[in-house]
Amino acid sequence: MSLSTKKWLRRVGVVALLLLVLAAAAIWLGLQMADRKMQRKLDIPVQAVALRDDAAAVARGQYLFQSRGCADCHGANGGGRVFIDDPKTGMRVAGPHISPGPGSVTAGYQPVDWVRAIRHGVSPAGRALIVMPSEDYNRYTDDDLASLIAWLRSMPAAQGGAAVLDLPLPVRVMYGFGLIQDAAAKIDHKLPPPAPVAQGVSREHGAYVANMCLGCHGPTLAGGKVPGGPPDWPPAARLAPGEGSVMARYPDAASLTHLFRTGKRADGSEVKVMPFESLGKMSDTDLQALHLYLQSLQKG
Incomplete structure (x- = not known):
């Protein structure tokens, strides 16, 4: 081996070592920053909503719980549920027990705590609720928020456990650097x-319903990688106008309703990630209004 070759190999080795160190x-x-973010204290002033226990509020709250994804993470009975369990990456996430039963994380919640957790994604202690999709619930009206709380406080007591948040190293690093x-x-x-907003098949009510789509499809409904999802999850579809928008597949409300009720596109192919267990419980009015709103975006 020539002297020049040896020098070149040494330089490559030094560069490789430096890259490994970096x-x-x-x-x-990234891990240090992630730990600091998870432990940060958020002082967010919030105003409590008036608690309700009337039958209409409880019924509305039960509908919201069942159709807006709450049951997907916390279980149909509120006892908690594992909703990501990926042995390949070691990612395991479970929503905590939130029913009135013993051991619930909501035991002792004051009115302001419900608002802070649901609308702002912050625990009563001021810590960020890392996987709580409060961006989907932040735009709840006070009436709907009070109704959801009414159901959570009155639902049958269940048994359950604490939240589980086992994140693989790459996800924690990305969270630390703000990529998630x-x-x-x-x-x-x-x-x-x-x-x-008055409930009905209107663009205004559809825009209100569409708030539930923000966590996965993004604040402008442009789609893309689902934040914090496992690496094998497909990107969320583009619902906004522009190249790649999927709304051309759903020319009428019946086609979108079919998707939500069955989890399948018109051609019979399955959509793998959307929470159809909840979405399938949405009312015809909500789905028709949502379709009207999403199609109106395509028209400008």
Whole structure:
């Protein structure tokens, strides 16, 4: 081996070693930043909504719980549920027990705590609820928020466990560097609660329903990688106008309703990631209004 070749190999070895050191330093820094973010204290002033226990509020709250994804993470009985369990990456996430039963994380919640957790993604202690998709619920009207709370406080007591948050190293590093954000970091906490919207097949009500899509499809409904999802999850579809929008597949409300009720596109292919267990329980009015709104975006 010539002297020049040996020098070149040594230089390559030095560069490779430096790259490894830099990668290890970046991983260490990302983990430190992630820990700090998870432990950060968020002082978010919130105003409690008036608690309700009337039958209409409880019924509306039960509908919202069943159709807006709450049951997907917390279980149909509120006792908690594992909703990501990926042996390949070691990612395991479970929503905690939130029913009135013993051991519930909501035991002792004051009215303001419900608002802070659901609308802002922050625990009573001021910590970010890392996987709580509060960006989907931040725009609840006070009436709907009070109704959801009414159901959570009155639902049958169940048994359950604490939250589980086992995140693989790459996800923790990305979270540390801000490539993945928790809901508390995404939400504009200064926005006032929205004005009530009359339920009906209208663009306005459809826009209100579409707030539930923001966590996966993004704040502009442009789709893309689902934040914090396992690496094998497909990207969320583009619902907004533009190249690649899937709304051309759903020319009428019946086609979108079919998707939500069956989890299948018109051609029979399955959509793998959407929470159809909840979405299938949405009312015809909500689905028709949602379709009307999404199609109106395509028209400008």
